[in-house]
Amino acid sequence: MEFTSTMTEMTAEERKIIKHLDKCDFTEIHRYFVDKTAARKALSREEKQKLKEEAEKLQQEFGYCTLDGHREKIGNFKTEPPGLFRGRGDHPKMGMLKRRILPEDVTINCSRDSKIPKPPAGHQWKEVRSDNTVTWLASWTENIQNSIKYVMLNPSSKLKGEKDWQKYEVARRLKGVVDEIRSQYRADWKSREMKKRQCAVALYFIDKLALRAGNEKEEGETADTVGCCSLRVEHIQLYPEADGCQHVVELDFLGKDSIRYYNRVPVEKPVYKNLQLFMENKSRGDDLFDRLTTTSLNKHLQDLMDGLTAKVFRTYNASVTLQEQLRALTRAEDSVAAKILSYNRANRAVAILCNHQRATPKTFEKSMQNLQLKIEAKKKQVAEAKAELKQARAGHKCRGDDRSRSFLEKRERLLEKLEEQLMRLSTQATDKEESKQVALGTSKLNYLDPRISVAWCKRFGVPVERIYNKTQRERFAWALDMAGEDFEF
Secondary structure, eight states, X not given: OOHHHHHTTSOHHHHHHOOOGGGSOOHHHHHHHHHHHHHHHTOOHHHHHHHHHHHHHHHHHHSEEEETTEEEEBSOOSOOOSEEOOOSSSOTTTTOEEOOOOGGGOEEEOOTTSOOOOOOTTOOOSEEEOOTTSOOSEEEEOTTTOXXXXXXXXXXXXXXXXXXXXXXXXXXXXXXXXXXXXXXHHHHTTOSSHHHHXXXXXXXXXXXXXXXXXXXXXXXXXXXXXXXXXXXXXXXXXXXXETTEEEEEEEEEEOGGGOEEEEEEEOOXXXXXXHHHHHTTOOTTXXXXXXXXXXXXXXHHHHHSTTOOHHHHHHHXXXXXXXXXXXXXXXXXXXXXXXXXXXXXHHHHHHHHTTOBOOOOXXXXXXXXXXXXXXXXXXXXXXXXXXXXXXXXXXXXXXXXXXXXXXXXXXXXXXXXXXXXXXXXXXXXXXXXXXXXBOHHHHHHHTSOHHHHHHHHHHHTOOGGGTSOHHHHHHTHHHHHHOOTTOOO
């Protein structure tokens, strides 16, 4: 908990007494929430059903809107309750108090002829407007970072589906001009204009390493996170030779959400030479690309292709990587479990490219132990089934009648079923271990054209339910309808 923001909630008397939060005893508050959690777990089935019905009633009342004559589901219709700000990674504002959002903070956006939602008694909305150029339905400004929060449509809505489709179509258009763009930035490595050189090297990083461009922000307002354009000299090390490769660049910085980006990668010689030039006569805190801004880079990208941004490069490279990895890893003769392992490995390659990391889940060790116990028990069952099959074969050899043949066939089917279950468990354990520090969901939902996955499922006989859950299938309904097994990104 952060002390300064807490002081605003204290009375004058409390401020005189409380000088350090670490001397305060929060045991009673902690006990209250522990008891509340325990009480919720102890509810009877009937009580839980009643709560579920109340939540559904709220969903029906506030969770839908009418858009262009169609009833559409709303994504998040509840504001966050007051509490402590966590932020992502090592955020400098972690622990500050998030204040309660009141109706007076909220702007409602709906059509002029619609029924405007009523604010709670004794309150009024900050503003009611009718703006059909935006997709949000309500907005407010939160007090920690002064960023605007929105109530938006559910990802499964028609409007969101169209935006998703357009996003991937822009990335597919890049495929047609990417070779020309790469030739251009390679030529610009030798430009007499320093700004062009810096732009060309930055574009190389964005293309090859899937770096984000980096947003310009007020100093000290947020965590010291950087992107490609805002890299400083301290974030980069050059090695003439390392790990058996020449012209090696080591990048080490905090990226989006304060996630550390660390990569040691060989680069082309002109890139290496240019980086040496960019670092000359600079101190550690100086900008590496001092002639470049995110705005000027984005303008350059727009000139190269209509709609092109650094994110389009990430989407393009992520989708191409998935398609290539699936082609390399999938074997038609493999079981469904093995094919899903191949899919997750392909997805993992994309997540690593995009630096989608996560901390190892707290429950990882326990769940792995439980999985290993299941594997050991299944191995024991397989061993017993093999022994029984051996006896059944011997019995059928002696008697040779229909009854012994039927028994033998049953033993063979049982062994086959148990071996398949063992393989599935072993594959699950491998997948779990390999994915413990990689977040697969971000790339799957935001950077990978779902048509690649749908086409792969259709081509190799993998149920799409094994790749996308119900909510994700609703979101990507357009891809399920559109993609045949021969779809190519």
